[in-house]
Amino acid sequence: MDLDTKTMIIENNKCAWGKCIFCSFSKKQNVQILSEDKLKQLIENELDGITTLKQLKFFNSGSFLDENQIPIPVQDFLLEKCKQLKTEELIFECHPMFITDKNISRIRKKLNDINYSPKINVAIGLESADNTILKKIKKGITRETYTKAVELLKKYNFYARTYLMANLPYKKDYSKSLNDSVDFALPMSDTICIINAYPYGYAELFDIWLSRKWHPLNKNEFEKITKKYKNNKKIEIFFDDFISYPKFSLPKQKKVDLYGANKFNLTHPYYEVWQEYLADFYIPPKVKEHVLILPCSYRKPYSMSKTHKAIITRLKGAYSYGKIHQIMVSNPGLIPREFESKYPFAKYDWPEAQETPNIKKLYTVVTQARIENYLKNHKDYYSYNSKKPVFCYLKYEAESYIALKNACKNLDISLINLVDKDTYDLFKKQGMKDILINEMLLDKMFLGLAKRKL
Numbered sequence: 199m200d201l202d203t204k205t206m207i208i209e210n211n212k213c214a215w216g217k218c219i220f221c222s223f224s225k226k227q228n229v230q231i232l233s234e235d236k237l238k239q240l241i242e243n244e245l246d247g248i249t250t251l252k253q254l255k256f257f258n259s260g261s262f263l264d265e266n267q268i269p270i271p272v273q274d275f276l277l278e279k280c281k282q283l284k285t286e287e288l289i290f291e292c293h294p295m296f297i298t299d300k301n302i303s304r305i306r307k308k309l310n311d312i313n314y315s316p317k318i319n320v321a322i323g324l325e326s327a328d329n330t331i332l333k334k335i336k337k338g339i340t341r342e343t344y345t346k347a348v349e350l351l352k353k354y355n356f357y358a359r360t361y362l363m364a365n366l367p368y369k370k371d372y373s374k375s376l377n378d379s380v381d382f383a384l385p386m387s388d389t390i391c392i393i394n395a396y397p398y399g400y401a402e403l404f405d406i407w408l409s410r411k412w413h414p415l416n417k418n419e420f421e422k423i424t425k426k427y428k429n430n431k432k433i434e435i436f437f438d439d440f441i442s443y444p445k446f447s448l449p450k451q452k453k454v455d456l457y458g459a460n461k462f463n464l465t466h467p468y469y470e471v472w473q474e475y476l477a478d479f480y481i482p483p484k485v486k487e488h489v490l491i492l493p494c495s496y497r498k499p500y501s502m503s504k505t506h507k508a509i510i511t512r513l514k515g516a517y518s519y520g521k522i523h524q525i526m527v528s529n530p531g532l533i534p535r536e537f538e539s540k541y542p543f544a545k546y547d548w549p550e551a552q553e554t555p556n557i558k559k560l561y562t563v564v565t566q567a568r569i570e571n572y573l574k575n576h577k578d579y580y581s582y583n584s585k586k587p588v589f590c591y592l593k594y595e596a597e598s599y600i601a602l603k604n605a606c607k608n609l610d611i612s613l614i615n616l617v618d619k620d621t622y623d624l625f626k627k628q629g630m631k632d633i634l635i636n637e638m639l640l641d642k643m644f645l646g647l648a649k650r651k652l
């Protein structure tokens with residue numbers, strides 16, 4: 199197989215610097231330390247079946263030139279593999295503390311020894327060209343040490359690929375800050391990569407996100423400050439590369455008791471961060487075409503509850519079951535089925551008996567805003583509109599239903615509640631409990647979907 203480009207991520211041992219506030223990996227406990235043979239094997243496995251490879255991006259969450267992360271025999275092994283594959287460009291990452299004359303001249307010598315002269319591009323996370331910011335984000339470098347590292351690379355005929363973050367905290371004017379950094383780094387760099395800072399649980403920046411004083415940029419915000427670089431051939435722009443759902447590191451986070459029908463348990467930062475991720479970054483599974491909003495349940499994860507077991511069993515009979523995206527609505531906000539076991543969605547409770555008129559009102563307002571954000575940002579994905587509906591299976595008097603109804607109305611999306619209203623009203627009048635899992639209502643939910651060929 200001939201490949202143009204490949205990204206290889208092989209993590210081994212901790213980054214020797216390990217202090218950048220946006221970095222989670224370097225703060226993890228019990229990071230694996232692999233033998234040289236194991237590392238070589240992993241590289242072999244990654245390159246298996248490839249005959250030629252034009253460009254290889256090798257990332258190891260730290261520094262390629264740090265022998266404790268990538269031992270010299272493994273560095274050499276990778277260079278030899280690249281030679282075999284006729285690789286024209288090798289990109290690897292390195293903190294400037296390892297960009298030393300000794301390390302760079304050694305790589306150059308190795309390349310000369312094997313008679314191989316690819317383009318070597320060293321990825322340096324400069325992040326910002328402002329020394330005050332660099333100190334605050336604990337990057338361990340300054341403009342001056344970066345410049346020195348790049349000059350050394352040039353001396354040995356290597357190149358610099360500089361990473362900048364578009365949205366570091368501590369600066370109000372992101373746009374100006376980014377422009378200043380690009381102006382500084384561009385003349386010295388082969389390429390510049392602009393990325394959206396997005397932290398995970400062990401990173402200090404994740405705590406800052408939870409404090410609600412900072413957040414990763416959404417698509418519009420990011421595009422606004424990066425659009426002037428869109429057509430610059432030396433600049434690559436990454437809005438959501440390698441972004442995943444919010445990963446909480448519980449040993450570090452203060453565990454909180456997310457219990458009670460109160461404001462704390464409605465607008466907790468853990469929920470807000472999740473809802474921000476779901477609205478701004480989350481891409482629903484490709485196969486899902488229809489949205490079905492479902493209620494929450496006391497038992498978690500929801501699918502283990504009596505209510506959800508009954509609903510899922512009946513839904514499975516639907517022709518388009520696999521295309522239906524089940525999303526629960528509750529005090530944490532919207533929870534797509536695939537995240538129901540993630541923290542804190544499986545560890546909270548909202549006792550209805552504690553609800554007051556005021557908290558119900560607040561619940562409706564907060565939930566409506568969350569639903570609106572989610573539906574608005576995923577409108578193109580699910581392609582719902584005034585004709586293609588959003589479905590739900592919710593009690594008519596529930597605040598969640600009222601919030602959903604208002605949100606759909608504001609967005610001009612049609613909404614179909616698959617709970618048959620007449621039957622529901624009759625059962626309610628009779629004082630029936632667990633109405634939503636009544637066989638007759640579940641049958642009608644199924645028929646409601648079948649009627650629409652779902």
Ligand code: SF4
Nearest residue numbers: 213216217218221259
């Ligand atoms: S240099 Fe890279 S790996 Fe090390 S702490 Fe900073 S971001 Fe993390």
